[in-house]
Amino acid sequence: MITVHGHRASGNSYKVQLLLDHLARPHRWHEVDSSAGQTRSAAFLALNPNGKVPVLEREDGSVLAESNAILCWLADGTAYLPADPWRRAQALQWLFFEQYSHEPYVAVARFIRRYLPEDHPRHAGLPQLIERGHQALAVMERHLADRDFFVEGGYGVADIALFAYTHVAGEGGFELGPYPAIGRWLARVRAQPGHSPMRG
Incomplete structure (x- = not known):
């Protein structure tokens, strides 16, 4: 049994x-409210x-951090991570893209707008985050x-x-209407067997 x-x-x-x-994999979930400082x-x-x-903890106490590393460990040997070396490298390419070119802008803009008061100084950085986030979305749109x-x-x-x-x-201020291919992809993802919504 693993704990997340x-x-x-x-x-x-x-x-x-x-x-x-x-995967319908049994696990324990330990809620840690990072917005309330519990990760500190x-x-x-x-x-x-x-x-x-997140952090994944095994029964022997060993731990694995970084969400995309956890995804790869959980998906190893399943259809969710390609066995073919070239396709696996392509999957890793998009995982690196997500963490370097997508998450720092799309996720951070969402964090600022969702969790910080409107007079917080970080709101001043939203225009640049929106610009860079749209660059990432445009890359995704072309690929899809x-x-x-x-x-x-x-x-x-x-x-x-x-x-x-x-x-x-x-939630971060990104309008997805100009990205029809992304819209169709989002619908396909939601239609996958075992899909579950974000619960927070």
Whole structure:
């Protein structure tokens, strides 16, 4: 039995929840409200000194942090992570894209608008976050124009990782109407067997 220490409203935690639900894998969920500072407690920092959710903990006490690393470990040996080396590398390419070119803008804009008061200084950075987030969405739109999913062979970890914050991008101020291919992809992801909504 594994335990996931995560925050339901976090897209990074939702990725792990979504894959576990697809796999119907038994697990324990320990809610850690990062917005309330619970990731800075001594107990949590003992699990992950980086102070971020999610963290996966095995029964032997070993832990794994970073949402996309957790996705790869959980998906290994399943249809959600390609066995073919080239397709697996393509999946990893999109996982890296999500963390470097997508999440820092789409997710951070959502965080600011959802959790910080309107007079908070970080609101001044929203225009740049929106601009950079739209650049990432444009890359996704071009890729999905003639594809059902991000990697040849079908739905997998790349889609799960990118769905997590894209489907709530509107909370960060992103209008998805100009991205019809992304809209169709979002619908395909929601139609996957075992799909579950974000619970936070």
